[in-house]
Amino acid sequence: MPAKTPSDKPDSITTGPDGNLWFTTGPGNSIDKLTTAGTLTEYPLPNLQSGPDGITVGPDGNLWITEFDGDMIAKVTTGGVFTEYPIPTPNTAPSSITTGPDSNLWFTTTNHVVTPSNPLVGRIGKVSTNGVITEYVLPNPQSVAGDITAGPDGNLWFTEDLIVGSAFVGVIGKVTTSGVFTEYPVPPNSLPQQITVGPDGNLWFTDSGSNDIAEVSTGGSFIQNPLPTSNSFPNGITVGPDNNIWFTEVGSPPRVGELVLSPSVHLKVAKFFTDSSLNPLPRDSNGNPKVDVVLANGVVTSTNPGQVLAWINVTNTSGSSLQALKLNDTLPVDWMVSPAWIPPKGSVGAIHVFYANGTSLASETEITQPSTITVSTGNPETVQLAISNFTATTIGHPLMPGQSILLSVKLTYGLIHTSQSASSFPRNYTDTAAGVAWTQASFTGVESSGTGSAFFIADAKVVG
Incomplete structure (x- = not known):
């Protein structure tokens, strides 16, 4: 189905508490609702050039989004009413967002304006449902957090790129609900993208650097599953209704792939x-x-x-x-x-x-x-x-x-x-x-x- 506004580029999507599909459109600067019958409704953000990015359903029954360009976290009712909460640190560029086990919303920030007076400092943030924001600086500030999800162990897990000289080094990070970090360096040449919890109790992530679908246990042990086609550039990832791992590839041509899990629990x-x-x-x-x-x-x-x-x-x-x-x-x-x-x-x-x-x-x-x-x-x-x-x-x-x-x-x-x-x-x-x-x-x-x-x-x- 085409976007209602030609300039829209749909980005993140989730199923809303009302049974409709809700997605962000960065260039369109709106949150859009799509019924299963195909009716599309746009809700423009209060401020221009907010850059809506990540979206999730909060524990309060509202939609919660990150504003990449607006440096805000916004709450959206299913009727399209916005409440925006500025992030205390400017130019943080919030991206991915998820609901944590503590009923707060947790998000990653990427620092889109880096200057001598505003150096790159990687952070993970949380916001309560009444809008109180807390930020936690990553153990190595010279890093960029990407995707985030709630893990099976009661912690938040996220992908991270650590800047070493002029190169990026991939990391999978874990943070407790009190803000204590543990980082696990991924195998060489890996660049983690998106992350999800698998049906086997491990964390699964797409790895565009090594061209594989990788898993990490809650203890930090990695297994890489190489993709059959080179330069696939895996990106999005989720668990399908068949309890297998499904992922997107943004290479040429773009594809959707499935990794079939064999029961390995004994x-x-x-x-x-x-x-x-x-x-x-x-x-x-x-x-x-x-x-x-x-x-x-x-x-x-x-x-x-x-x-x-x-x-x-x-x-x-x-x-x-x-x-x-x-x-x-x-x-x-x-x-x-x-x-x-x-x-x-x-x-x-x-x-x-x-x-x-x-x-x-x-x-x-x-x-x-x-x-x-x-x-x-x-x-x-x-x-x-x-x-x-x-x-x-x-x-x-x-x-x-x-x-x-x-x-x-x-x-x-x-x-x-x-x-x-x-x-x-x-x-x-x-x-x-x-x-x-x-x-x-x-x-x-x-x-x-x-x-x-x-x-x-x-x-x-x-x-x-």
Whole structure:
């Protein structure tokens, strides 16, 4: 669809809170709204030559834009009413803008007028929804920040060009919501352009210098994916509805490309058993963990140990962070959750979830949320754990590569006070667990799975 004003050159675009498409037009000096039926409405900015550039939807339900030439951040209602907020530092040329995890708007600045009295100083800024602006100078002032996005780790991530002599050196930067920076130099010859969060929990960016689509983990590790055609000049980037990486190329001819992601997230699920004092179960002559079942006159009176703790250790063995997890633990036949699990509050001491950051089972950090746990009836019983967002738990962050959580379930023998034949022992009791993890909250993003099982032997000890 052609622009309404011939001089318009559409730039950044976003879906508005009203369901329409909103985009900036630099030369046209307007914000334009396009309905899905094709009706176009222009809203001129209050001041001439403002140079609207980046656009995003704010947490307040308004559109927020950067004015590259006007050195302002503007708020635009869906009715086209503007409120402009001047940036305290002049000639900063704000460019990209995004909503941060702290509900502020974060933006990059590029310093479009460089003079001896106004030297190049790279900055990242934030503006509250009531217009209070804070600026943070980059660790190396001789740099230019480009695109910015909210990362999966609760920080803001941005592309950056560092000026070294007469050359540019690419950098990917991270800034906390309190303004603390970390910079990761990209591989040689790279020039990062735009950046987005991938479904795998990594940051993905276009690299026009090395002609590739690159990814960086939240720990600063890079992987480059070269494009098949030279001089493609990749620029824009986003995640498609198919959970793959889509990007634009501004080379000749211009193209749109797709990078298909293969699930690379791995989940290790391991099972083991202890007694209620967290000691490993004793071993039989074959080296298998065992429980003694005490029989008196053909009736089960007790077990030794009296209770068994069934444990699941789930470890993120990938290079990506995990935000959501579902576990399904099928308990050994005849062994029951004790005390019985009564929703929604559960039962004291029966089931626990831990973040495995301690030096022993007794020192792990508990993150149990009873509402995330369900127990099925029947024999065998099944315990289900569903954590929709690790960041919302006591952990406060995703499950990072190499990190683990533990699920413990206290079991009591369900055949106590029943008649059993000593000749029917030993019996093999197996516990099987299956886990599925996702790289994004609410069980979305790239998915992986893992299973684990373990068993113990129950042998009869006849007394009386």
